[in-house]
Amino acid sequence: MSKADYYEVLGVARDVSDQELKSAYRKLAMQHHPDRNPGDHAAEERFKQASEAYQVLSDADKRAAYDRFGHAGLGAQGSGFGGNPFGGGVDIGDLFGDLFGEMFNVGGQQHRASRQQRGDDLRFDLTVDFEAAIFGTETEVKIRRRDTCDACHGSGSASGRGPKTCGQCQGRGQVRYQQGFFSVARACGACGGTGQVIADPCLACRGETRVIKELKLNVKVPPGVENGTRIRYSGEGDAGRAGAAKGDLYVVLAIRPHEFFEREGHNLHCVIPISFPQAALGAEIEIAAIDGPVSLKIPEGTQSGRELRVRGRGVPILSGKGNGDLIVKVMVEIPRKLTRAQRELVSELAESMAIENKPASPSLIEKMKDLFG
Numbered sequence: 519m520s521k522a523d524y525y526e527v528l529g530v531a532r533d534v535s536d537q538e539l540k541s542a543y544r545k546l547a548m549q550h551h552p553d554r555n556p557g558d559h560a561a562e563e564r565f566k567q568a569s570e571a572y573q574v575l576s577d578a579d580k581r582a583a584y585d586r587f588g589h590a591g592l593g594a595q596g597s598g599f600g601g602n603p604f605g606g607g608v609d610i611g612d613l614f615g616d617l618f619g620e621m622f623n624v625g626g627q628q629h630r631a632s633r634q635q636r637g638d639d640l641r642f643d644l645t646v647d648f649e650a651a652i653f654g655t656e657t658e659v660k661i662r663r664r665d666t667c668d669a670c671h672g673s674g675s676a677s678g679r680g681p682k683t684c685g686q687c688q689g690r691g692q693v694r695y696q697q698g699f700f701s702v703a704r705a706c707g708a709c710g711g712t713g714q715v716i717a718d719p720c721l722a723c724r725g726e727t728r729v730i731k732e733l734k735l736n737v738k739v740p741p742g743v744e745n746g747t748r749i750r751y752s753g754e755g756d757a758g759r760a761g762a763a764k765g766d767l768y769v770v771l772a773i774r775p776h777e778f779f780e781r782e783g784h785n786l787h788c789v790i791p792i793s794f795p796q797a798a799l800g801a802e803i804e805i806a807a808i809d810g811p812v813s814l815k816i817p818e819g820t821q822s823g824r825e826l827r828v829r830g831r832g833v834p835i836l837s838g839k840g841n842g843d844l845i846v847k848v849m850v851e852i853p854r855k856l857t858r859a860q861r862e863l864v865s866e867l868a869e870s871m872a873i874e875n876k877p878a879s880p881s882l883i884e885k886m887k888d889l890f891g
Contacts, residue, residue, distance in 0.1 A: 521589050524571035532585070536576070543572040553702050637664065637756035637765035644769050646739055648776035652808055652833055654741035658734055661767065664756040665731040669722035672761050676721060681714035681760075689713040727760050737769050742784070742836035747771045779808055784833045784842025791851040792816060807831045807844050814846060822850035 525532050528542045546568040548554070555561035574580045574592065583591035642661050666672040673680045683689040686708035695702050705711035719725030735754065748768050755765025780787045790805055800818035804811050812831055820826075825847050832842030856864065 522567065524575055524584065527567050527571040528575070534575075539572065539575055543568055543576075635759045636763045637758040639765040640755040640767045642767065642769050643772060644737060644739075645772045645774060647774050648779065648781075649808065650739060651743050651745075651771070651773045652741065654743075655739045657737055657739070659737050659769070661733050661735060661754075662730055663733060663754075663767075664728040665733075666757045666761070667720060667723035667727055667729050670720035670727070672727045672757075674716045674720055674723065674725040674727040674760065676718045679718075681712075681716050684709035684713050684715045687713060728757050735767070739771065740836060742834040743771055743773075744781075744836075745771065745773045778806075781833060784835055785845055786832045786842065787845045787847065789847045789849060790814075792820070792848050794850055794852065796820075797822070797848070797850045805846065812844070816848065820848060820850075822848070824848055 525534070528534075528539065528546065530539060530542050534542070547565060550561040550565040550568065552558075552562045552565060574584055580592060640661065640663055642659060644657070644659060646655060646657075667674070670676065670678060675681070684691075684706060687693050687706035691706055691709065691711045691713040692703045693706050695704065706713070709715045716725040720727075723729050733754075735751070737749065739749070748770050751767040751769065753764045754767035757764050778788055786808055788805075792801070792803070795801075796803070796816055797820045798818070800820070801816045803814055803816065805814050806812075807828070809831065812828055814826060814828060816826070825845050828844040828846065830841050831844035834841050853860075
């Protein structure tokens with residue numbers, strides 16, 4: 519019975535590069551490996567064929583002989599289907615190390631999961647008022663976390679003796695299975711890869727060494743925090759298994775918006791209305807800042823939309839000194855309805871100011887045409 523062409527087995531051209539050859543074989547090995555297709559003899563046979571083809575074509579001398587004389591050119595070098603597909607010096611560690619990882623245990627090392635695993639970090643989302651973020655606050659929160667079981671003191675055992683060596687894997691954390699010509703290492707199902715089992719599990723934690731508890735914690739929010747600030751509490755996360763270190767708790771802040779102020783970094787912004795006389799003549803008015811009343815001087819001739827800065831009345835600088843500023847945008851408010859007396863006064867003002875409303879000079883008009891096209 520004639521043997522299949524090695525290039526056709528791997529699905530590659532005869533001028534395939536070494537890297538392309540290796541990639542093609544890896545794909546087939548992943549698809550047809552016996553461990554992924556238990557009981558499928560056809561898949562196991564295709565895996566063997568691909569392995570034999572790669573063993574020949576990955577060797578420069580064997581490939582040259584095969585290209586010239588076919589299967590006959592291999593002579594005693596060919597392994598033949600059903601033989602050891604990794605003869606001839608193929609580096610099995612290099613070939614499968616990054617492909618299957620611990621599935622094959624190619625390095626010969628024991629991979630044993632530790633019972634003592636650090637606890638998980640926890641996150642708690644806390645929403646605070648705008649003022650609380652500016653000035654700081656302290657509040658009590660309730661969190662649920664895994665704490666060491668009080669009944670067994672974290673041993674997981676009802677008697678307190680703790681775990682014993684697993685009889686299934688003899689403490690190695692792995693068991694080996696024969697898959698065709700391959701010996702495959704897997705995590706022990708009896709102990710979960712830890713190499714230890716608890717003969718008399720604690721009734722409270724069922725041998726897990728931890729139980730869910732509710733904790734009350736005082737959270738201190740420092741002045742000047744921003745939206746999304748994370749406050750870390752070391753050792754306030756989940757307890758580790760079997761006495762391992764605790765994780766951390768991260769309190770993530772969200773800030774409610776304010777009806778009057780908006781924040782930009784360390785500065786606060788607000789908009790206030792002023793009257794036409796205040797804008798024209800100038801004035802000194804009192805406005806409400808975030809920390810109390812503040813005097814604001816409006817210069818004579820202030821235009822609507824102008825921003826005035828009050829230094830040091832903004833947000834405290836977190837982990838620093840001083841405050842940001844309060845930036846006030848003034849909008850000149852035009853009354854919608856005037857009394858007869860007011861209308862007469864405005865009319866007189868309009869007449870007195872009419873001389874100022876001269877048409878623009880021709881040169882200015884031309885410049886504006888050039889500017890705006």
